[in-house]
Amino acid sequence: xxxxxxxxxxxxxxxxxxxxxxxxxxxxxxxxxxxxxxxxxxxxxxxxxxxxxxxxxxxxxxxxxxxxxxxxxxxxxxxxxxxxxxxxxxxxxxxxxxxxxxxxxxxxxxxxxxxxxxxxxxxxxxxxxxxxxxxxxxxxxxxxxxxxxxxxxxxxxxxxxxxxxxxxxxxxxxxxxxxxxxxxxxxxxxxxxxxxxxxxxxxxxxxxxxxxxxxxxxxxxxxxxxxxxxxxxxxxxxxxxxxxxxxxxxxxxxxxxxxxxxxxxxxxxxxxxxxxxxxxxxxxxxxxxxxxxxxxxxxxxx
DNA sequence: AAACCACACAACCGCTATATT
DNA sequence: TAATATAGCGGTTGTGTGGTT
Numbered sequence: 001x002x003x004x005x006x007x008x009x010x011x012x013x014x015x016x017x018x019x020x021x022x023x024x025x026x027x028x029x030x031x032x033x034x035x036x037x038x039x040x041x042x043x044x045x046x047x048x049x050x051x052x053x054x055x056x057x058x059x060x061x062x063x064x065x066x067x068x069x070x071x072x073x074x075x076x077x078x079x080x081x082x083x084x085x086x087x088x089x090x091x092x093x094x095x096x097x098x099x100x101x102x103x104x105x106x107x108x109x110x111x112x113x114x115x116x117x118x119x120x121x122x123x124x125x126x127x128x129x130x131x132x133x134x135x136x137x138x139x140x141x142x143x144x145x146x147x148x149x150x151x152x153x154x155x156x157x158x159x160x161x162x163x164x165x166x167x168x169x170x171x172x173x174x175x176x177x178x179x180x181x182x183x184x185x186x187x188x189x190x191x192x193x194x195x196x197x198x199x200x201x202x203x204x205x206x207x208x209x210x211x212x213x214x215x216x217x218x219x220x221x222x223x224x225x226x227x228x229x230x231x232x233x234x235x236x237x238x239x240x241x242x243x244x245x246x247x248x249x250x251x252x253x254x255x256x257x258x259x260x261x262x263x264x265x266x267x268x269x270x271x272x273x274x275x276x277x278x279x280x281x282x283x284x285x286x287x288x289x290x291x292x293x294x295x296x297x298x299x300x301x302x
Numbered sequence: 303a304a305a306c307c308a309c310a311c312a313a314c315c316g317c318t319a320t321a322t323t
Numbered sequence: 324t325a326a327t328a329t330a331g332c333g334g335t336t337g338t339g340t341g342g343t344t
Binding site for chain 3: 110114
Binding site: 304305306307308309310311313314315316317319322 | 327328331332338339340
Protein backbone atom coordinates (compact mmCIF):
# COMPACT_ATOMS: atom_id res chain seq x y z
CA UNK A 1 0.00 0.00 0.00
CA UNK A 2 1.36 3.37 -0.93
CA UNK A 3 0.49 6.42 1.08
CA UNK A 4 1.19 9.96 0.11
CA UNK A 5 2.03 12.83 2.34
CA UNK A 6 -0.38 15.68 2.09
CA UNK A 7 1.81 18.09 3.91
CA UNK A 8 2.06 19.38 7.42
CA UNK A 9 4.85 20.06 9.82
CA UNK A 10 7.73 22.35 9.09
CA UNK A 11 9.43 20.14 6.58
CA UNK A 12 8.72 22.42 3.67
CA UNK A 13 8.76 20.62 0.39
CA UNK A 14 7.00 21.24 -2.87
CA UNK A 15 3.74 19.52 -3.63
CA UNK A 16 5.41 17.56 -6.42
CA UNK A 17 8.07 16.33 -4.06
CA UNK A 18 5.49 15.46 -1.47
CA UNK A 19 3.48 13.43 -3.96
CA UNK A 20 6.51 11.23 -4.51
CA UNK A 21 6.96 10.46 -0.87
CA UNK A 22 6.11 7.18 0.70
CA UNK A 23 4.23 6.71 3.93
CA UNK A 24 3.41 3.82 6.18
CA UNK A 25 5.53 0.90 7.28
CA UNK A 26 9.14 0.83 6.25
CA UNK A 27 10.42 -1.94 4.02
CA UNK A 28 13.59 -3.90 4.68
CA UNK A 29 15.20 -2.20 1.70
CA UNK A 30 14.43 1.23 3.07
CA UNK A 31 15.81 0.25 6.45
CA UNK A 32 18.95 -1.04 4.84
CA UNK A 33 19.37 2.13 2.82
CA UNK A 34 18.93 4.32 5.87
CA UNK A 35 21.29 2.29 8.05
CA UNK A 36 23.87 2.18 5.32
CA UNK A 37 23.71 5.88 4.67
CA UNK A 38 23.98 6.81 8.33
CA UNK A 39 26.88 4.40 8.77
CA UNK A 40 28.80 6.28 6.12
CA UNK A 41 27.63 9.83 6.61
CA UNK A 42 26.28 10.06 10.12
CA UNK A 43 22.90 11.27 11.24
CA UNK A 44 21.34 14.71 11.32
CA UNK A 45 19.98 17.14 8.74
CA UNK A 46 17.31 14.64 8.04
CA UNK A 47 15.69 16.26 5.03
CA UNK A 48 18.89 16.35 3.04
CA UNK A 49 19.78 12.94 4.39
CA UNK A 50 16.54 11.52 3.03
CA UNK A 51 17.18 13.08 -0.36
CA UNK A 52 20.82 12.12 -0.58
CA UNK A 53 20.14 8.58 0.53
CA UNK A 54 17.54 8.24 -2.18
CA UNK A 55 14.78 7.56 0.29
CA UNK A 56 11.34 8.71 -0.75
CA UNK A 57 10.53 9.64 2.80
CA UNK A 58 10.34 12.86 4.73
CA UNK A 59 13.30 13.74 6.88
CA UNK A 60 11.00 13.52 9.81
CA UNK A 61 10.05 9.97 8.97
CA UNK A 62 13.69 8.98 8.54
CA UNK A 63 14.61 10.50 11.88
CA UNK A 64 11.79 8.71 13.64
CA UNK A 65 12.58 5.39 12.01
CA UNK A 66 16.20 5.68 13.01
CA UNK A 67 15.67 6.85 16.56
CA UNK A 68 12.77 4.58 17.43
CA UNK A 69 13.70 1.46 15.58
CA UNK A 70 16.99 1.20 13.75
CA UNK A 71 19.40 2.86 16.16
CA UNK A 72 21.74 0.22 17.58
CA UNK A 73 21.04 1.32 21.13
CA UNK A 74 17.34 0.76 20.83
CA UNK A 75 16.33 -2.10 23.00
CA UNK A 76 13.40 -4.16 21.86
CA UNK A 77 11.25 -6.71 23.58
CA UNK A 78 9.13 -6.91 26.67
CA UNK A 79 9.25 -4.19 29.25
CA UNK A 80 10.84 -5.78 32.28
CA UNK A 81 9.42 -5.62 35.78
CA UNK A 82 12.19 -3.25 36.77
CA UNK A 83 11.36 -1.00 33.87
CA UNK A 84 7.68 -1.11 34.76
CA UNK A 85 8.44 0.08 38.26
CA UNK A 86 10.54 2.89 36.91
CA UNK A 87 7.90 3.95 34.43
CA UNK A 88 5.20 4.00 37.08
CA UNK A 89 7.39 5.86 39.52
CA UNK A 90 8.66 8.42 37.05
CA UNK A 91 5.26 8.96 35.52
CA UNK A 92 3.80 9.62 38.95
CA UNK A 93 6.39 12.34 39.30
CA UNK A 94 6.51 13.84 35.85
CA UNK A 95 3.29 12.87 34.13
CA UNK A 96 3.32 12.38 30.38
CA UNK A 97 6.89 13.56 29.98
CA UNK A 98 7.72 10.53 27.90
CA UNK A 99 11.02 11.71 26.65
CA UNK A 100 12.19 12.60 30.13
CA UNK A 101 11.06 9.24 31.43
CA UNK A 102 12.76 7.48 28.54
CA UNK A 103 16.07 9.05 29.49
CA UNK A 104 15.98 6.91 32.60
CA UNK A 105 15.30 3.69 30.75
CA UNK A 106 18.33 3.02 28.61
CA UNK A 107 17.49 1.70 25.20
CA UNK A 108 13.81 2.47 25.50
CA UNK A 109 12.25 5.18 23.40
CA UNK A 110 9.67 7.68 24.46
CA UNK A 111 7.35 6.13 21.92
CA UNK A 112 7.70 2.70 23.46
CA UNK A 113 7.07 3.97 26.96
CA UNK A 114 4.11 5.96 25.77
CA UNK A 115 2.70 2.88 24.10
CA UNK A 116 3.27 0.84 27.23
CA UNK A 117 1.41 3.38 29.30
CA UNK A 118 -1.49 3.55 26.91
CA UNK A 119 -1.88 -0.14 26.31
CA UNK A 120 -1.19 -1.50 29.79
CA UNK A 121 -1.73 1.17 32.36
CA UNK A 122 -4.61 3.04 30.82
CA UNK A 123 -6.26 -0.27 30.11
CA UNK A 124 -6.45 -0.96 33.84
CA UNK A 125 -7.94 2.43 34.48
CA UNK A 126 -10.50 1.89 31.80
CA UNK A 127 -11.48 -1.51 33.15
CA UNK A 128 -11.76 -0.06 36.61
CA UNK A 129 -13.98 2.66 35.21
CA UNK A 130 -11.86 5.39 36.66
CA UNK A 131 -9.78 8.08 35.11
CA UNK A 132 -6.12 7.28 34.69
CA UNK A 133 -5.34 10.62 36.31
CA UNK A 134 -7.72 10.13 39.20
CA UNK A 135 -6.41 9.96 42.71
CA UNK A 136 -8.04 6.59 43.10
CA UNK A 137 -6.11 5.06 40.26
CA UNK A 138 -2.87 6.78 41.13
CA UNK A 139 -3.15 5.39 44.64
CA UNK A 140 -3.77 1.95 43.24
CA UNK A 141 -0.62 2.22 41.17
CA UNK A 142 1.46 3.49 44.01
CA UNK A 143 0.25 1.34 46.82
CA UNK A 144 -0.66 -1.86 45.03
CA UNK A 145 0.87 -2.25 41.65
CA UNK A 146 4.31 -0.88 42.33
CA UNK A 147 4.95 -2.69 45.62
CA UNK A 148 3.71 -5.84 44.00
CA UNK A 149 6.11 -5.42 41.11
CA UNK A 150 8.93 -4.77 43.50
CA UNK A 151 8.14 -7.88 45.47
CA UNK A 152 8.15 -9.97 42.34
CA UNK A 153 11.45 -8.50 41.29
CA UNK A 154 12.95 -9.29 44.64
CA UNK A 155 11.51 -12.78 44.61
CA UNK A 156 13.13 -13.37 41.28
CA UNK A 157 16.43 -11.73 42.01
CA UNK A 158 17.16 -12.65 45.61
CA UNK A 159 19.51 -15.61 45.92
CA UNK A 160 17.58 -16.58 49.03
CA UNK A 161 14.85 -17.77 46.69
CA UNK A 162 11.39 -17.85 48.15
CA UNK A 163 10.20 -14.96 50.21
CA UNK A 164 9.15 -17.38 52.88
CA UNK A 165 11.21 -16.54 55.93
CA UNK A 166 12.58 -13.47 54.23
CA UNK A 167 10.96 -10.13 54.41
CA UNK A 168 11.77 -7.23 52.24
CA UNK A 169 11.10 -3.59 51.88
CA UNK A 170 12.06 -1.43 49.00
CA UNK A 171 12.36 2.28 49.40
CA UNK A 172 12.44 4.85 46.69
CA UNK A 173 14.00 8.07 47.80
CA UNK A 174 14.54 11.44 46.28
CA UNK A 175 17.27 13.70 47.52
CA UNK A 176 17.42 17.45 47.41
CA UNK A 177 18.83 17.48 43.93
CA UNK A 178 15.98 15.40 42.64
CA UNK A 179 18.00 12.25 42.19
CA UNK A 180 16.03 9.07 42.74
CA UNK A 181 17.51 6.12 44.52
CA UNK A 182 16.05 2.74 45.20
CA UNK A 183 17.10 0.80 48.24
CA UNK A 184 16.59 -2.83 49.03
CA UNK A 185 16.34 -4.27 52.46
CA UNK A 186 16.34 -8.01 52.55
CA UNK A 187 15.74 -8.65 56.18
CA UNK A 188 17.77 -11.75 56.74
CA UNK A 189 20.94 -11.71 58.77
CA UNK A 190 23.31 -11.71 55.86
CA UNK A 191 21.79 -8.73 54.22
CA UNK A 192 21.27 -6.88 57.44
CA UNK A 193 24.97 -7.19 57.98
CA UNK A 194 25.58 -6.04 54.49
CA UNK A 195 23.22 -3.11 54.66
CA UNK A 196 21.02 -1.72 51.97
CA UNK A 197 22.14 -1.59 48.43
CA UNK A 198 21.37 1.58 46.66
CA UNK A 199 21.74 2.85 43.22
CA UNK A 200 21.23 6.16 41.58
CA UNK A 201 19.03 6.79 38.63
CA UNK A 202 19.59 7.27 35.83
CA UNK A 203 21.96 4.45 35.16
CA UNK A 204 22.55 2.40 32.05
CA UNK A 205 21.69 -1.02 33.27
CA UNK A 206 18.73 -2.23 35.23
CA UNK A 207 20.19 -5.65 35.94
CA UNK A 208 20.77 -5.82 39.65
CA UNK A 209 18.48 -2.92 40.23
CA UNK A 210 16.79 -4.74 43.05
CA UNK A 211 19.34 -7.44 43.48
CA UNK A 212 20.06 -6.75 47.11
CA UNK A 213 23.63 -6.55 48.28
CA UNK A 214 25.10 -5.90 44.87
CA UNK A 215 26.14 -2.38 44.35
CA UNK A 216 26.33 -1.15 40.82
CA UNK A 217 29.30 1.02 40.13
CA UNK A 218 31.44 1.86 37.14
CA UNK A 219 33.94 -0.87 37.92
CA UNK A 220 31.45 -3.69 37.64
CA UNK A 221 29.55 -2.23 34.77
CA UNK A 222 30.35 -3.71 31.41
CA UNK A 223 29.05 -2.89 27.96
CA UNK A 224 27.60 -6.37 27.72
CA UNK A 225 25.11 -5.50 30.39
CA UNK A 226 24.00 -2.31 28.83
CA UNK A 227 22.52 -1.02 25.65
CA UNK A 228 23.97 2.42 26.06
CA UNK A 229 27.48 3.63 26.38
CA UNK A 230 27.14 5.84 29.42
CA UNK A 231 29.69 7.85 31.26
CA UNK A 232 30.68 6.32 34.53
CA UNK A 233 29.52 9.25 36.59
CA UNK A 234 25.95 8.73 35.50
CA UNK A 235 25.46 5.67 37.60
CA UNK A 236 27.66 5.91 40.62
CA UNK A 237 26.17 4.77 43.90
CA UNK A 238 25.21 7.20 46.56
CA UNK A 239 23.46 7.14 49.88
CA UNK A 240 20.26 9.02 50.38
CA UNK A 241 19.20 8.77 54.00
CA UNK A 242 16.23 11.06 53.64
CA UNK A 243 13.15 9.80 51.88
CA UNK A 244 10.05 11.54 50.75
CA UNK A 245 8.58 8.50 49.09
CA UNK A 246 9.43 5.94 51.70
CA UNK A 247 5.88 5.59 52.81
CA UNK A 248 4.90 4.48 49.39
CA UNK A 249 6.93 1.33 49.69
CA UNK A 250 6.87 0.57 53.39
CA UNK A 251 4.54 -2.30 53.26
CA UNK A 252 4.22 -5.02 55.86
CA UNK A 253 5.88 -8.37 55.82
CA UNK A 254 3.95 -11.11 54.10
CA UNK A 255 4.17 -13.99 56.51
CA UNK A 256 2.36 -16.36 54.24
CA UNK A 257 3.84 -18.76 51.81
CA UNK A 258 1.57 -17.51 49.09
CA UNK A 259 3.17 -14.22 48.19
CA UNK A 260 0.05 -13.12 46.42
CA UNK A 261 -2.04 -13.36 49.53
CA UNK A 262 -2.40 -10.71 52.15
CA UNK A 263 -5.07 -10.89 54.81
CA UNK A 264 -7.18 -7.77 55.05
CA UNK A 265 -5.18 -6.34 57.91
CA UNK A 266 -1.88 -6.93 56.15
CA UNK A 267 -2.46 -5.35 52.80
CA UNK A 268 0.81 -4.12 51.38
CA UNK A 269 0.43 -0.53 52.28
CA UNK A 270 0.98 1.16 55.57
CA UNK A 271 -1.05 3.16 58.01
CA UNK A 272 -0.60 6.18 55.84
CA UNK A 273 -2.60 4.64 53.07
CA UNK A 274 -5.00 7.12 51.60
CA UNK A 275 -8.56 7.06 52.68
CA UNK A 276 -9.77 7.97 49.24
CA UNK A 277 -9.26 4.53 47.83
CA UNK A 278 -11.96 2.10 48.73
CA UNK A 279 -11.01 -1.38 47.66
CA UNK A 280 -14.29 -2.72 48.89
CA UNK A 281 -15.94 -0.76 46.16
CA UNK A 282 -17.45 -3.08 43.62
CA UNK A 283 -15.26 -1.61 40.93
CA UNK A 284 -12.22 -3.14 42.57
CA UNK A 285 -13.67 -6.61 42.94
CA UNK A 286 -12.41 -8.11 39.75
CA UNK A 287 -11.69 -11.70 39.12
CA UNK A 288 -8.20 -13.05 39.25
CA UNK A 289 -8.13 -13.07 35.50
CA UNK A 290 -8.60 -9.36 35.42
CA UNK A 291 -5.56 -8.68 37.50
CA UNK A 292 -3.63 -11.29 35.62
CA UNK A 293 -3.78 -9.02 32.63
CA UNK A 294 -0.55 -7.62 33.88
CA UNK A 295 1.54 -10.42 35.22
CA UNK A 296 -0.51 -11.55 38.17
CA UNK A 297 0.18 -8.37 40.01
CA UNK A 298 -3.24 -7.60 41.25
CA UNK A 299 -4.22 -10.95 42.67
CA UNK A 300 -4.16 -9.64 46.16
CA UNK A 301 -7.32 -7.71 45.57
CA UNK A 302 -9.43 -10.78 45.04
C1' DA B 303 -13.21 -21.25 7.55
C1' DA B 304 -14.69 -16.75 7.93
C1' DA B 305 -15.94 -12.77 10.36
C1' DC B 306 -15.25 -10.06 14.11
C1' DC B 307 -12.80 -7.96 17.85
C1' DA B 308 -9.15 -6.33 20.83
C1' DC B 309 -4.60 -5.38 21.35
C1' DA B 310 0.20 -3.80 20.53
C1' DC B 311 3.00 -0.88 18.36
C1' DA B 312 4.91 1.59 14.37
C1' DA B 313 4.20 5.71 12.15
C1' DC B 314 2.18 10.14 11.43
C1' DC B 315 0.61 14.88 12.71
C1' DG B 316 0.71 19.31 14.77
C1' DC B 317 3.13 22.03 17.45
C1' DT B 318 7.06 24.33 20.01
C1' DA B 319 11.89 25.23 20.88
C1' DT B 320 16.27 25.97 19.18
C1' DA B 321 19.78 26.68 15.66
C1' DT B 322 21.26 28.64 11.49
C1' DT B 323 21.40 31.88 7.75
C1' DT C 324 16.36 40.92 13.81
C1' DA C 325 13.61 38.14 10.93
C1' DA C 326 13.06 34.19 8.28
C1' DT C 327 13.91 29.60 7.66
C1' DA C 328 15.49 25.02 8.80
C1' DT C 329 15.98 21.47 12.01
C1' DA C 330 15.18 18.79 16.16
C1' DG C 331 12.25 17.12 19.39
C1' DC C 332 7.93 16.27 22.03
C1' DG C 333 3.35 14.49 22.99
C1' DG C 334 -1.11 13.12 21.06
C1' DT C 335 -3.30 10.36 17.80
C1' DT C 336 -4.11 7.10 14.11
C1' DG C 337 -3.52 3.08 11.17
C1' DT C 338 -2.29 -1.55 10.52
C1' DG C 339 -0.90 -6.21 11.42
C1' DT C 340 -1.74 -10.04 14.37
C1' DG C 341 -3.71 -13.24 17.39
C1' DG C 342 -7.72 -14.77 19.80
C1' DT C 343 -12.65 -15.61 19.90
C1' DT C 344 -17.14 -16.54 18.16
